[in-house]
Amino acid sequence: MGYDALRVFSVFSPESWIHMVTRDRILTCLAAAGFLVFLWYADSNFSEYSIRILNNIAIFIVVAVSYNLINGITGQFSLQPNAFLAVGAYTAAILTLTPEEKLRSFILEPLIWPLSDISLSFPVSLLAAGVVTALVAFLLAVPVFRVRGDYLAIVTLGFGEVLQVIANNLVPVTNGPLGLKGLTPYTNLWWSWGICILTIFCTVRLVNSSYGRAMKAIREDETAAQAMGIDAFRTKTLAFVFSAFFEGIAGGLLAHLITTISPSLFTFMLTFNLLIMIVIGGLGSTTGAVIGAALITWGGEVLRFVEEPISLFGYYYEGIPGMRMVIFSALLIFVMLFARSGIMGRNEFSWQSLIDLVNKVVGRLRGGA
Amino acid sequence: MKIPLLNAEKLSVVFGGLSALNGLDFQIPVGEIVGLIGPNGAGKTTAFNAITGIAKVTRGRVLFEGRDITGWPTSKVARTGIARTFQNIRLYEDLTVIENVMVASHTSVRYSPVEAILGIGRVYADERRIRHRAESLLETMGLIDTAGDKAGSLPYGSQRKLEVARALALEPALLLLDEPVAGMNPRETIEFGALLRKIRKDLNLTIGLIEHDMGFVMDICTRIRVIDHGIPIAWGTPKEIQNDPKVIAAYLGEG
Numbered sequence A: 001m002g003y004d005a006l007r008v009f010s011v012f013s014p015e016s017w018i019h020m021v022t023r024d025r026i027l028t029c030l031a032a033a034g035f036l037v038f039l040w041y042a043d044s045n046f047s048e049y050s051i052r053i054l055n056n057i058a059i060f061i062v063v064a065v066s067y068n069l070i071n072g073i074t075g076q077f078s079l080q081p082n083a084f085l086a087v088g089a090y091t092a093a094i095l096t097l098t099p100e101e102k103l104r105s106f107i108l109e110p111l112i113w114p115l116s117d118i119s120l121s122f123p124v125s126l127l128a129a130g131v132v133t134a135l136v137a138f139l140l141a142v143p144v145f146r147v148r149g150d151y152l153a154i155v156t157l158g159f160g161e162v163l164q165v166i167a168n169n170l171v172p173v174t175n176g177p178l179g180l181k182g183l184t185p186y187t188n189l190w191w192s193w194g195i196c197i198l199t200i201f202c203t204v205r206l207v208n209s210s211y212g213r214a215m216k217a218i219r220e221d222e223t224a225a226q227a228m229g230i231d232a233f234r235t236k237t238l239a240f241v242f243s244a245f246f247e248g249i250a251g252g253l254l255a256h257l258i259t260t261i262s263p264s265l266f267t268f269m270l271t272f273n274l275l276i277m278i279v280i281g282g283l284g285s286t287t288g289a290v291i292g293a294a295l296i297t298w299g300g301e302v303l304r305f306v307e308e309p310i311s312l313f314g315y316y317y318e319g320i321p322g323m324r325m326v327i328f329s330a331l332l333i334f335v336m337l338f339a340r341s342g343i344m345g346r347n348e349f350s351w352q353s354l355i356d357l358v359n360k361v362v363g364r365l366r367g368g369a
Numbered sequence B: 001m002k003i004p005l006l007n008a009e010k011l012s013v014v015f016g017g018l019s020a021l022n023g024l025d026f027q028i029p030v031g032e033i034v035g036l037i038g039p040n041g042a043g044k045t046t047a048f049n050a051i052t053g054i055a056k057v058t059r060g061r062v063l064f065e066g067r068d069i070t071g072w073p074t075s076k077v078a079r080t081g082i083a084r085t086f087q088n089i090r091l092y093e094d095l096t097v098i099e100n101v102m103v104a105s106h107t108s109v110r111y112s113p114v115e116a117i118l119g120i121g122r123v124y125a126d127e128r129r130i131r132h133r134a135e136s137l138l139e140t141m142g143l144i145d146t147a148g149d150k151a152g153s154l155p156y157g158s159q160r161k162l163e164v165a166r167a168l169a170l171e172p173a174l175l176l177l178d179e180p181v182a183g184m185n186p187r188e189t190i191e192f193g194a195l196l197r198k199i200r201k202d203l204n205l206t207i208g209l210i211e212h213d214m215g216f217v218m219d220i221c222t223r224i225r226v227i228d229h230g231i232p233i234a235w236g237t238p239k240e241i242q243n244d245p246k247v248i249a250a251y252l253g254e255g
């Protein structure tokens, strides 16, 4: 810690490193308390629409942060989110529905036993969604990472497509194209943001550990990482399975937020959206993933108007469905061409950098006045 | 006679028709610094790559501490005690200098990912140990002042030293250096030689060394193997090598 302490020491005030840690802890606690108050206020005062957006933001942060772990931190290009969200959503939904609800929903063919008789609580179902998705990820990882992971993108992409077919045709489990309806809307601000914060916490801890360093070393130079004794297969598998676990849980949250799921919800477009989020936020930065997810989810709502008819100054605009996706794609291309490191680059949030930023802005304003 | 720490027997590597290495016999006795020299394209780097599992061995075997490690995956070779540096510097450029070194201590980590996330068990003790070890290695290599800088931002000579520091963090029995003083000026080269001798003694290391700087090689190596076009042509002490007509011919033929 010695040199860290010295560096921080030199750029900030004559306090000891311990003071810095204490200050950061206090700031973190204050921010957390402030956020709790905000959630509590939002929960009872915001419109249903706003609350839904807040929930969406939390869920997409979960997915973006875990997706960034394999894509940005470990550097293995993967196209998994739609597939893993689907696995998680279906798992959780099938588990929370009561036997009577299942009987009513599955009109084409009844749900196979024993799934038809099972009914679990929401938290247990979420956990199961995470575990099942992690297991699926493990089964995919073994063959892919055994032969140097270059096929990961193709395999995950293909897996997503195969899942579409399965979801549409394995009627006794998924209810086919009809999907699963009438789920209880368990997902509220507490659940979504609770799990969001838990995901960020776990990811940051992992990334800052020796395992995280090993992941980054693989991203930087896989052969050199192996030459330092790092088992690339294990490390990549760890990153992939870890991210799948949280994506599965996010799928469960999503299902119980929108209360109706069907195969059409989990197309490749979903993955494309996630990719835009992590690239715009800054590939390799957890902070960037959070910002990207929040920005794109919120921006998607704000930009809704471009797909709706409006008349402005006597002009009538019909609105073009899918226009938002065009805007986001253009944004992605722009970032890829002119601002490759996105908003955060590979930097992470720290209180010190925030304080420095505020000082700088204040200094500018003073200087300008 | 004691068995050598590393013993490559009749090692051959073929790259799609091109025979890069042809029947190399190469021994590194415990505690020595053995040089591997030869003209450009002679197959020196290929020999190190074959030993460390980066290049596929076509024929022959590699014995380390008497154990056959031929064809082992690179990471397993590293964990068994062979660390190396790269001729074309291969650092983790976007990580900091100290992180580069800490990566090589990953194999000594005793905590699980779950413990890392929960912050329990040996996490803090291990992280402290790894960081201290990295700091002391950086201190040794004279890089401690740059510990927080991005590895990619270091000047060339420092990057070479960082490669050595990183390799040492593996706590290897055998250190393979591929042109460690390439790009260094004469003063840096002399300093590096002294440092290498000190490290060898302090850490009880055995070293294999590829280098074009003949002054450096003759000065530091206890024994030298010469190869040309993948074929071993001489083996002996620096003095014997310098006077070997085959060696002189190989080097003159090149120029």
Ligand SMILES: Nc1ncnc2c1ncn2[C@@H]1O[C@H](COP(=O)(O)OP(=O)(O)OP(=O)(O)O)[C@@H](O)[C@H]1O
Binding pocket: B015, B018, B020, B038, B039, B040, B041, B042, B043, B044, B045, B046, B047, B087
């Ligand atoms: N991965 C590879 N695939 C194909 N050919 C290779 C590969 N690596 C090396 N070679 C070839 O094998 C031969 C030996 O190369 P090597 O790098 O081992 O030489 P070297 O003795 O280290 O030379 P230098 O002193 O220039 O570093 C060269 O002809 C080289 O082009």
Ligand SMILES: [Mg+2]
Binding pocket: B044, B045, B046, B087
């Ligand atoms: Mg070479």
